[in-house]
Amino acid sequence: MELCLSLGDVQAPAEPFGLVSSSSSEKPRDDRVIMAASKTAGFCMSLSIGPSCDSSTSTSPREADQQLDTNDHQNDDDRSRFSAACGSKSDVPVQLDLLPHTPVAPRSSSHGFPWPTPSDQNGGGGGGGGSSENVNRVEEVAAVSSSPTNSGASSFQMDIGLYSSNYRGSGGKRSHSPEAEGDEGERQSNSRASDEDDINGINTRKKLRLSKEQSAFLEESFKEHHTLNPKQKLALAKQLNLRPRQVEVWFQNRRARTKLKQTEVDCEFLKRCCETLTEENRRLHKELQELRALKTHHHSNPFYMQSPATTLTMCPSCERIATTNTTSTTTTTNNNKTTTKAQAEADGFPRFYPFCQPQSHHSSAAS
DNA sequence: TTGGGCCTGTCTTTTACGTCA
DNA sequence: ATTGACGTAAAAGACAGGCCC
Numbered sequence: 001m002e003l004c005l006s007l008g009d010v011q012a013p014a015e016p017f018g019l020v021s022s023s024s025s026e027k028p029r030d031d032r033v034i035m036a037a038s039k040t041a042g043f044c045m046s047l048s049i050g051p052s053c054d055s056s057t058s059t060s061p062r063e064a065d066q067q068l069d070t071n072d073h074q075n076d077d078d079r080s081r082f083s084a085a086c087g088s089k090s091d092v093p094v095q096l097d098l099l100p101h102t103p104v105a106p107r108s109s110s111h112g113f114p115w116p117t118p119s120d121q122n123g124g125g126g127g128g129g130g131s132s133e134n135v136n137r138v139e140e141v142a143a144v145s146s147s148p149t150n151s152g153a154s155s156f157q158m159d160i161g162l163y164s165s166n167y168r169g170s171g172g173k174r175s176h177s178p179e180a181e182g183d184e185g186e187r188q189s190n191s192r193a194s195d196e197d198d199i200n201g202i203n204t205r206k207k208l209r210l211s212k213e214q215s216a217f218l219e220e221s222f223k224e225h226h227t228l229n230p231k232q233k234l235a236l237a238k239q240l241n242l243r244p245r246q247v248e249v250w251f252q253n254r255r256a257r258t259k260l261k262q263t264e265v266d267c268e269f270l271k272r273c274c275e276t277l278t279e280e281n282r283r284l285h286k287e288l289q290e291l292r293a294l295k296t297h298h299h300s301n302p303f304y305m306q307s308p309a310t311t312l313t314m315c316p317s318c319e320r321i322a323t324t325n326t327t328s329t330t331t332t333t334n335n336n337k338t339t340t341k342a343q344a345e346a347d348g349f350p351r352f353y354p355f356c357q358p359q360s361h362h363s364s365a366a367s
Numbered sequence: 368t369t370g371g372g373c374c375t376g377t378c379t380t381t382t383a384c385g386t387c388a
Numbered sequence: 389a390t391t392g393a394c395g396t397a398a399a400a401g402a403c404a405g406g407c408c409c
Contacts (some may be wrong), residue, residue: 209400250401252402
Protein backbone atom coordinates (compact mmCIF):
# COMPACT_ATOMS: atom_id res chain seq x y z
CA MET A 1 0.00 0.00 0.00
CA GLU A 2 1.26 3.38 -0.85
CA LEU A 3 0.33 6.46 1.03
CA CYS A 4 0.16 9.87 -0.41
CA LEU A 5 0.02 13.01 1.66
CA SER A 6 -0.31 16.28 -0.07
CA LEU A 7 0.54 19.43 1.73
CA GLY A 8 0.78 22.34 -0.51
CA ASP A 9 -0.90 25.10 -2.32
CA VAL A 10 -2.43 24.82 -5.69
CA GLN A 11 -2.38 28.53 -6.13
CA ALA A 12 1.19 29.17 -5.44
CA PRO A 13 3.22 26.45 -6.99
CA ALA A 14 6.45 28.30 -6.80
CA GLU A 15 6.95 28.56 -3.09
CA PRO A 16 6.37 26.47 -0.04
CA PHE A 17 3.33 27.63 1.84
CA GLY A 18 2.48 29.83 -1.03
CA LEU A 19 3.85 33.04 0.32
CA VAL A 20 2.42 35.86 -1.63
CA SER A 21 2.42 39.48 -0.88
CA SER A 22 -0.84 41.19 -0.39
CA SER A 23 -1.39 43.84 -2.93
CA SER A 24 -5.10 44.25 -2.82
CA SER A 25 -6.48 46.90 -0.58
CA GLU A 26 -9.71 44.99 -0.38
CA LYS A 27 -8.09 42.33 1.67
CA PRO A 28 -8.53 42.65 5.35
CA ARG A 29 -5.29 43.80 6.79
CA ASP A 30 -5.40 41.32 9.57
CA ASP A 31 -5.71 38.47 7.17
CA ARG A 32 -2.05 37.92 6.86
CA VAL A 33 -2.78 34.29 6.90
CA ILE A 34 -5.42 32.91 4.70
CA MET A 35 -5.61 29.22 4.91
CA ALA A 36 -8.07 26.97 3.34
CA ALA A 37 -8.04 23.34 4.11
CA SER A 38 -10.01 21.49 1.55
CA LYS A 39 -10.93 17.93 1.96
CA THR A 40 -11.25 17.41 -1.69
CA ALA A 41 -8.00 19.04 -2.42
CA GLY A 42 -6.19 17.30 0.33
CA PHE A 43 -4.74 20.37 1.89
CA CYS A 44 -4.65 23.51 -0.08
CA MET A 45 -3.32 26.56 1.59
CA SER A 46 -3.12 30.09 0.39
CA LEU A 47 -0.95 32.10 2.63
CA SER A 48 -0.53 35.77 2.47
CA ILE A 49 2.49 37.12 4.18
CA GLY A 50 1.76 40.73 4.57
CA PRO A 51 4.12 43.50 3.94
CA SER A 52 7.44 43.15 5.49
CA CYS A 53 9.73 45.89 6.46
CA ASP A 54 11.91 44.88 3.64
CA SER A 55 11.59 47.44 0.95
CA SER A 56 11.98 44.78 -1.66
CA THR A 57 8.47 43.58 -1.13
CA SER A 58 5.67 44.80 -3.24
CA THR A 59 3.98 46.44 -0.34
CA SER A 60 4.96 49.90 0.60
CA PRO A 61 6.90 50.41 3.79
CA ARG A 62 4.19 52.66 5.00
CA GLU A 63 1.63 49.95 4.78
CA ALA A 64 3.93 47.59 6.54
CA ASP A 65 4.53 49.98 9.28
CA GLN A 66 0.93 50.77 9.79
CA GLN A 67 0.35 47.13 10.16
CA LEU A 68 3.09 46.82 12.65
CA ASP A 69 2.03 49.86 14.47
CA THR A 70 -1.29 48.35 15.22
CA ASN A 71 0.64 45.83 17.24
CA ASP A 72 3.38 48.05 18.44
CA HIS A 73 1.42 50.76 20.03
CA GLN A 74 -1.82 49.35 21.14
CA ASN A 75 -1.61 51.26 24.34
CA ASP A 76 -0.67 54.49 22.80
CA ASP A 77 -3.78 56.52 22.29
CA ASP A 78 -2.34 58.81 19.70
CA ARG A 79 -0.86 56.14 17.55
CA SER A 80 -3.75 53.81 17.97
CA ARG A 81 -5.94 56.57 16.76
CA PHE A 82 -3.77 56.97 13.75
CA SER A 83 -3.85 53.26 13.04
CA ALA A 84 -7.57 53.22 13.35
CA ALA A 85 -7.93 56.22 11.12
CA CYS A 86 -5.98 54.73 8.28
CA GLY A 87 -6.68 51.11 8.93
CA SER A 88 -8.49 50.15 5.75
CA LYS A 89 -7.87 53.15 3.63
CA SER A 90 -4.22 53.22 3.17
CA ASP A 91 -4.53 55.29 0.07
CA VAL A 92 -6.11 58.16 1.82
CA PRO A 93 -3.67 60.64 3.20
CA VAL A 94 -4.04 60.71 6.89
CA GLN A 95 -3.39 63.62 9.07
CA LEU A 96 -2.39 62.52 12.46
CA ASP A 97 -3.57 64.39 15.42
CA LEU A 98 -0.48 64.30 17.48
CA LEU A 99 -1.95 66.30 20.23
CA PRO A 100 -5.19 64.76 21.28
CA HIS A 101 -6.35 67.81 23.14
CA THR A 102 -5.45 70.39 20.61
CA PRO A 103 -6.74 70.91 17.11
CA VAL A 104 -4.34 70.22 14.30
CA ALA A 105 -3.45 73.37 12.53
CA PRO A 106 -1.98 73.61 9.07
CA ARG A 107 1.72 73.19 8.96
CA SER A 108 4.35 73.48 6.38
CA SER A 109 3.75 69.93 5.41
CA SER A 110 0.66 67.84 5.50
CA HIS A 111 2.56 65.77 8.02
CA GLY A 112 4.52 68.63 9.34
CA PHE A 113 7.78 67.41 7.94
CA PRO A 114 10.53 69.88 7.50
CA TRP A 115 11.03 68.79 3.93
CA PRO A 116 8.46 69.39 1.26
CA THR A 117 6.04 66.64 0.45
CA PRO A 118 3.96 66.47 -2.69
CA SER A 119 1.00 67.86 -0.87
CA ASP A 120 3.00 70.89 0.12
CA GLN A 121 3.62 72.08 -3.34
CA ASN A 122 0.45 74.10 -3.37
CA GLY A 123 1.30 76.25 -0.48
CA GLY A 124 1.38 76.06 3.26
CA GLY A 125 4.90 77.16 3.84
CA GLY A 126 6.25 78.93 6.83
CA GLY A 127 8.27 76.05 8.23
CA GLY A 128 5.67 75.49 10.86
CA GLY A 129 6.82 78.41 12.87
CA GLY A 130 4.20 80.25 14.76
CA SER A 131 1.34 77.96 13.89
CA SER A 132 -1.32 77.53 16.44
CA GLU A 133 -0.35 73.94 16.90
CA ASN A 134 3.15 74.87 17.68
CA VAL A 135 1.95 77.46 20.04
CA ASN A 136 0.01 74.75 21.74
CA ARG A 137 3.06 72.59 21.85
CA VAL A 138 5.04 75.31 23.41
CA GLU A 139 2.31 76.01 25.86
CA GLU A 140 2.23 72.42 26.79
CA VAL A 141 5.96 72.33 27.24
CA ALA A 142 5.84 75.53 29.15
CA ALA A 143 3.24 74.10 31.41
CA VAL A 144 5.51 71.21 32.15
CA SER A 145 8.70 73.11 32.53
CA SER A 146 7.10 76.11 34.18
CA SER A 147 9.20 78.29 32.02
CA PRO A 148 7.50 81.59 31.32
CA THR A 149 10.13 82.52 28.79
CA ASN A 150 8.88 80.12 26.20
CA SER A 151 6.96 81.66 23.37
CA GLY A 152 5.27 80.61 20.22
CA ALA A 153 8.21 81.82 18.22
CA SER A 154 10.14 78.77 19.21
CA SER A 155 8.23 76.77 16.65
CA PHE A 156 8.69 73.06 17.13
CA GLN A 157 11.72 73.46 19.28
CA MET A 158 11.33 70.91 21.96
CA ASP A 159 12.31 71.49 25.48
CA ILE A 160 14.35 68.37 25.73
CA GLY A 161 15.01 68.61 29.39
CA LEU A 162 17.15 65.80 30.60
CA TYR A 163 20.08 64.78 28.54
CA SER A 164 22.78 62.25 28.66
CA SER A 165 25.75 64.08 27.35
CA ASN A 166 28.20 61.41 28.22
CA TYR A 167 26.39 58.25 27.50
CA ARG A 168 29.22 55.82 27.69
CA GLY A 169 27.98 52.48 28.79
CA SER A 170 29.56 50.87 31.75
CA GLY A 171 32.92 51.94 32.99
CA GLY A 172 33.42 54.47 30.28
CA LYS A 173 33.80 51.72 27.75
CA ARG A 174 32.08 53.72 25.08
CA SER A 175 33.51 56.68 23.43
CA HIS A 176 31.98 59.46 21.44
CA SER A 177 31.91 59.28 17.74
CA PRO A 178 33.57 62.19 16.01
CA GLU A 179 30.18 63.56 15.13
CA ALA A 180 29.03 63.32 18.66
CA GLU A 181 32.10 65.12 19.83
CA GLY A 182 31.52 67.81 17.32
CA ASP A 183 28.01 68.26 18.51
CA GLU A 184 28.99 68.80 22.07
CA GLY A 185 28.25 72.47 21.93
CA GLU A 186 24.87 71.98 20.41
CA ARG A 187 24.14 69.30 22.88
CA GLN A 188 24.89 71.61 25.72
CA SER A 189 22.60 74.16 24.29
CA ASN A 190 19.89 71.58 23.98
CA SER A 191 20.27 70.32 27.44
CA ARG A 192 18.36 72.20 30.00
CA ALA A 193 19.74 70.14 32.80
CA SER A 194 23.26 69.83 31.55
CA ASP A 195 24.67 72.50 33.78
CA GLU A 196 22.85 71.64 36.91
CA ASP A 197 23.60 67.98 36.48
CA ASP A 198 27.29 68.60 36.21
CA ILE A 199 27.35 70.04 39.63
CA ASN A 200 30.29 68.82 41.67
CA GLY A 201 31.93 67.56 38.53
CA ILE A 202 29.87 64.43 38.57
CA ASN A 203 28.04 63.50 35.44
CA THR A 204 24.70 62.45 36.76
CA ARG A 205 22.72 63.60 33.78
CA LYS A 206 19.97 61.27 32.93
CA LYS A 207 19.65 59.62 29.63
CA LEU A 208 17.65 61.44 27.07
CA ARG A 209 14.10 60.44 26.74
CA LEU A 210 12.37 61.86 23.74
CA SER A 211 9.19 63.65 24.46
CA LYS A 212 5.91 62.24 23.28
CA GLU A 213 5.67 64.89 20.63
CA GLN A 214 9.15 64.21 19.37
CA SER A 215 8.51 60.52 19.22
CA ALA A 216 5.23 61.00 17.44
CA PHE A 217 6.86 63.30 14.96
CA LEU A 218 9.65 60.86 14.32
CA GLU A 219 7.11 58.11 13.93
CA GLU A 220 5.29 60.12 11.34
CA SER A 221 8.53 60.75 9.54
CA PHE A 222 9.32 57.08 9.67
CA LYS A 223 6.02 56.30 8.05
CA GLU A 224 6.99 58.57 5.21
CA HIS A 225 10.56 57.41 4.87
CA HIS A 226 12.25 54.49 6.51
CA THR A 227 15.54 56.11 5.70
CA LEU A 228 16.57 59.71 5.64
CA ASN A 229 18.89 61.50 3.36
CA PRO A 230 21.27 63.95 5.00
CA LYS A 231 19.08 66.88 4.15
CA GLN A 232 16.03 65.34 5.69
CA LYS A 233 18.01 64.29 8.70
CA LEU A 234 19.29 67.78 9.30
CA ALA A 235 15.90 69.32 8.81
CA LEU A 236 14.28 66.90 11.15
CA ALA A 237 16.96 67.36 13.75
CA LYS A 238 16.60 71.09 13.56
CA GLN A 239 12.87 70.96 13.82
CA LEU A 240 12.93 68.61 16.78
CA ASN A 241 15.87 70.35 18.36
CA LEU A 242 17.87 67.17 18.33
CA ARG A 243 21.29 66.35 17.04
CA PRO A 244 21.38 64.81 13.58
CA ARG A 245 23.12 61.89 15.14
CA GLN A 246 20.18 61.36 17.44
CA VAL A 247 17.77 61.38 14.56
CA GLU A 248 19.99 58.98 12.70
CA VAL A 249 20.23 56.64 15.65
CA TRP A 250 16.53 56.83 16.23
CA PHE A 251 15.87 55.77 12.67
CA GLN A 252 18.39 52.98 12.90
CA ASN A 253 16.80 51.65 16.03
CA ARG A 254 13.36 52.07 14.58
CA ARG A 255 14.28 50.09 11.51
CA ALA A 256 15.88 47.38 13.58
CA ARG A 257 12.92 47.09 15.86
CA THR A 258 10.48 47.10 13.03
CA LYS A 259 12.40 44.30 11.47
CA LEU A 260 12.50 42.42 14.71
CA LYS A 261 8.78 42.83 15.12
CA GLN A 262 8.22 41.58 11.62
CA THR A 263 10.43 38.61 12.30
CA GLU A 264 8.43 37.78 15.37
CA VAL A 265 5.21 38.04 13.41
CA ASP A 266 6.58 35.80 10.69
CA CYS A 267 7.84 33.34 13.25
CA GLU A 268 4.48 33.18 14.92
CA PHE A 269 2.85 32.73 11.56
CA LEU A 270 5.13 29.86 10.63
CA LYS A 271 4.47 28.30 13.96
CA ARG A 272 0.78 28.33 13.25
CA CYS A 273 1.48 26.87 9.85
CA CYS A 274 3.39 24.07 11.44
CA GLU A 275 0.60 23.35 13.87
CA THR A 276 -1.94 23.32 11.07
CA LEU A 277 0.14 20.97 9.02
CA THR A 278 0.67 18.69 11.96
CA GLU A 279 -3.03 18.58 12.56
CA GLU A 280 -3.67 17.86 8.91
CA ASN A 281 -1.11 15.12 8.97
CA ARG A 282 -2.84 13.59 11.94
CA ARG A 283 -6.14 13.75 10.16
CA LEU A 284 -4.78 12.08 7.09
CA HIS A 285 -3.23 9.29 9.08
CA LYS A 286 -6.55 8.73 10.75
CA GLU A 287 -8.22 8.63 7.39
CA LEU A 288 -5.69 6.13 6.23
CA GLN A 289 -6.40 3.87 9.14
CA GLU A 290 -10.08 4.01 8.38
CA LEU A 291 -9.45 3.06 4.80
CA ARG A 292 -7.26 0.20 5.87
CA ALA A 293 -9.95 -1.03 8.19
CA LEU A 294 -12.48 -0.76 5.42
CA LYS A 295 -10.32 -2.79 3.11
CA THR A 296 -9.83 -5.48 5.73
CA HIS A 297 -13.55 -5.61 6.31
CA HIS A 298 -14.24 -6.12 2.62
CA HIS A 299 -11.78 -8.95 2.31
CA SER A 300 -13.16 -10.79 5.32
CA ASN A 301 -16.77 -10.37 4.29
CA PRO A 302 -18.05 -13.61 2.68
CA PHE A 303 -20.78 -11.73 0.91
CA TYR A 304 -18.32 -9.33 -0.51
CA MET A 305 -18.94 -9.15 -4.22
CA GLN A 306 -15.87 -9.20 -6.25
CA SER A 307 -15.85 -5.87 -7.92
CA PRO A 308 -13.08 -4.85 -10.18
CA ALA A 309 -9.84 -5.08 -8.30
CA THR A 310 -9.57 -2.19 -5.95
CA THR A 311 -6.35 -1.19 -4.34
CA LEU A 312 -5.43 1.53 -1.99
CA THR A 313 -2.25 3.18 -2.88
CA MET A 314 -0.29 5.80 -1.14
CA CYS A 315 2.46 7.71 -2.76
CA PRO A 316 5.58 7.31 -0.64
CA SER A 317 6.60 10.78 -1.56
CA CYS A 318 3.53 12.84 -0.90
CA GLU A 319 1.59 10.20 1.05
CA ARG A 320 -1.59 10.81 -0.84
CA ILE A 321 -4.15 8.04 -0.82
CA ALA A 322 -5.90 6.76 -3.88
CA THR A 323 -8.16 3.88 -4.70
CA THR A 324 -7.74 2.32 -8.06
CA ASN A 325 -9.39 -0.43 -10.00
CA THR A 326 -9.04 -1.89 -13.40
CA THR A 327 -11.40 0.48 -15.09
CA SER A 328 -11.07 3.75 -13.32
CA THR A 329 -8.92 5.65 -10.97
CA THR A 330 -10.21 7.73 -8.13
CA THR A 331 -8.33 9.72 -5.64
CA THR A 332 -9.05 11.34 -2.37
CA THR A 333 -7.49 14.45 -3.62
CA ASN A 334 -8.65 16.84 -6.22
CA ASN A 335 -6.29 17.00 -9.09
CA ASN A 336 -7.24 18.73 -12.23
CA LYS A 337 -4.39 17.43 -14.26
CA THR A 338 -4.25 13.93 -15.50
CA THR A 339 -0.98 12.16 -15.45
CA THR A 340 -0.29 9.18 -17.55
CA LYS A 341 1.87 6.37 -16.45
CA ALA A 342 4.19 6.84 -19.31
CA GLN A 343 4.42 10.49 -18.57
CA ALA A 344 5.18 9.86 -14.96
CA GLU A 345 7.80 7.33 -15.76
CA ALA A 346 9.27 9.70 -18.25
CA ASP A 347 9.48 12.24 -15.48
CA GLY A 348 11.61 9.89 -13.54
CA PHE A 349 9.16 8.45 -11.06
CA PRO A 350 9.98 4.94 -10.02
CA ARG A 351 6.35 4.11 -9.74
CA PHE A 352 3.15 5.43 -11.14
CA TYR A 353 0.80 7.22 -8.84
CA PRO A 354 -2.04 8.41 -10.99
CA PHE A 355 -3.17 10.96 -8.43
CA CYS A 356 0.16 12.62 -8.07
CA GLN A 357 1.43 15.54 -9.96
CA PRO A 358 4.92 14.83 -11.19
CA GLN A 359 6.14 18.26 -10.27
CA SER A 360 4.95 17.76 -6.75
CA HIS A 361 7.93 15.57 -6.14
CA HIS A 362 10.26 18.25 -7.23
CA SER A 363 8.59 21.31 -5.85
CA SER A 364 7.39 21.27 -2.31
CA ALA A 365 4.92 24.02 -3.06
CA ALA A 366 3.13 22.20 -5.79
CA SER A 367 0.15 20.10 -4.93
C1' DT B 368 41.43 52.83 -1.06
C1' DT B 369 38.34 55.80 1.41
C1' DG B 370 34.17 57.49 3.33
C1' DG B 371 29.43 57.43 4.40
C1' DG B 372 25.29 54.92 5.42
C1' DC B 373 23.15 51.02 7.20
C1' DC B 374 22.69 46.66 9.88
C1' DT B 375 23.45 43.96 13.82
C1' DG B 376 24.53 43.13 18.41
C1' DT B 377 25.00 44.94 22.76
C1' DC B 378 24.83 47.90 26.80
C1' DT B 379 22.55 51.05 29.76
C1' DT B 380 18.78 53.74 31.39
C1' DT B 381 14.04 54.59 31.97
C1' DT B 382 9.48 53.17 32.68
C1' DA B 383 5.68 50.27 33.80
C1' DC B 384 4.00 46.76 36.46
C1' DG B 385 3.54 43.22 39.93
C1' DT B 386 4.57 41.68 44.61
C1' DC B 387 5.01 42.15 49.39
C1' DA B 388 5.41 43.99 53.94
C1' DA C 389 -7.57 49.47 51.41
C1' DT C 390 -3.46 52.19 50.86
C1' DT C 391 1.37 53.05 50.36
C1' DG C 392 6.17 52.69 49.66
C1' DA C 393 10.10 49.71 48.63
C1' DC C 394 11.79 46.36 45.68
C1' DG C 395 12.44 43.30 41.69
C1' DT C 396 11.77 42.46 36.90
C1' DA C 397 10.63 42.79 32.08
C1' DA C 398 10.10 45.65 28.24
C1' DA C 399 11.05 49.74 25.70
C1' DA C 400 14.11 53.02 24.20
C1' DG C 401 18.54 55.66 23.38
C1' DA C 402 23.12 55.06 22.21
C1' DC C 403 27.33 53.06 20.44
C1' DA C 404 30.88 49.80 18.16
C1' DG C 405 32.07 46.88 14.61
C1' DG C 406 31.34 45.10 10.24
C1' DC C 407 29.47 45.21 5.62
C1' DC C 408 28.21 47.35 1.32
C1' DC C 409 28.16 50.75 -2.25
